[in-house]
Amino acid sequence: MSSTPNFTRGKTMSLLSVRDLTVKFAMRDNTVTALNKISFDLARGERLGIVGESGAGKSITGFALMNLLSRPGFIDSGSILFEGEDMASKSEAQLQAIRGNRMAMIFQDPMVTLNPVLTIGQQMVETLMAHRRLSRAEAEEISILKLREVYIPSPEERLKQYPHELSGGMRQRIIIAIALLLDPQLIIADEPTTALDVTIQADIMELLLELCQSNKVGLILITHDLGVVSQMTERTLVMYAGRIIEAGRTREIINDPQHPYTQGLINALPQQTRPGHRLKQIPGNMPSLTAIPPGCPFSPRCEYAVDRCRVELPEPVRYDHVEVACHEVNRLQKPVAEEQSA
Incomplete structure (x- = not known):
């Protein structure tokens, strides 16, 4: 096991490179830290998952990357x-x-976005x-083509609705089409199927994966759903209380999680519990930003x-094939492997 300064990939030509990003919120009497020195890289065309419970800092990370934070956040x-351009130093x-x-x-809810x-x-x-310098007719033609890409039927009629x-x-497909309108190099998807019926979620995620692969677009997928992450992403960051506590290839993290929190998330999946048994859960709750405990949160x-x-x-x-922030990683048992072999 060797020490490493942060959760990065060591690539020199990353599409996105985040270093020691700290986000705070100004309160009446003091400030609270929502993101605590997070660092990671994203290669061109790579798909990265960010997972954790509510309050872990996932969505704040997405907003910070776009520099969309509004006061009191900064x-x-x-x-x-x-x-190569620093988003944090750019003008509006x-x-x-x-x-x-x-x-x-x-974003999560297309009715809020549209x-x-x-x-x-x-x-x-x-x-x-x-x-773009386009005529209205040219812009309409491109819009129709993008709606066809996301399998919207009768796109000419949809433009009028x-x-x-x-x-x-249909609305979420249109949001994806709008995101792809200008051929971006990076898409940040924040819980993109949360507001949808469960029967539609898989279709939307499959569509997003297909479009990112075919257009060689980098993807950061923010979600609490480890099942979605396992199907959609190549690498995963696990966040807790504003910090990255485990990072590595998705397959390694899903199959052999090292941090106790990641192990708890995996064990809480329904498929990890035998039929008729109570679902496992991590005891307690994510700490409030105003009451993060000393030491390991x-x-x-x-x-x-x-x-x-x-x-x-x-x-x-670094431990095995992942990077993990845990004092006791050397002596941890592997609850997931034990459960599967039981």
């Missing part, structure tokens, strides 16, 4: 290099030229014309915690 320190006008154009985001008083065609055409006239699945919920865990924050180290 980037306190660190860098976000997108194609410079960011507008990047967002939607070279970097796009898909403007209810504008037709689909108006929203797509105006997006294109804001970033308003969001409320379409189903949830997971220590109050961890069955392996020792005195050192309660006073000293663990730094990431």
Whole structure:
């Protein structure tokens, strides 16, 4: 086991390179830390999953990457290099030229994303014309082509419709089409199927995967669903209380998790419990940003915690094929493997 400074890949030509990113929220009496020195890289065309419970910092990470944080949230320190350009230091006008154009985001609820008083065609055409020198007819033609790419039937008719006239699945397909309108190099998808019926979720995720692969688009998928991550991504970051606590290839993390928190997430999956038995769960809750415990933030919920865990924050180290922030990784049992062999 060797020490390593952060959760990076060591690549020199990354599409996205995040270093020691710290995000804070200004409160009335003090500030709280929502992201605590997170670092990672994303290669061109790579698919990266970010997983964890609610409050882990997943969505804040996505908003910070796009520099979409609004007060009282702010980037306190660190860098976000997108194609070599620091997103944290750009003006609003410079960011507008990047967002939607070279970097796009898909949000949880399409009804919040789409403007209810504008037709689909108006929203797509105006997006294109804001970033490209196109006539309205050319913008409409591109919009129709993108709707066909996401398998929207009768795309010419859909352009004339308003969001409320379409189903949830159709609206999310349109959101994906809008995200791909300007051929971005990176898409950040924040729980893109949460608001959809479970029968439609798999189709949407399969579509997103297909489009990212065919267009060689980098993808950051933010989700709490490890099953989706296992099917969609090549690498995974596991977050807890604003820190990355395990990182590596998705297959390695799913099959042989090293951090006790990751093991708990895997063990809590329904397929890990025999029929008729109670589902497993991690005891306790994610700590509040205003009450993060000293030492390892997971220590109050961890069955392996020792005195050192309660006073000293663990730094990431390489262990087997992953990087993990845990003092006791050398002596941990592998609950997942034991359950599967039982």
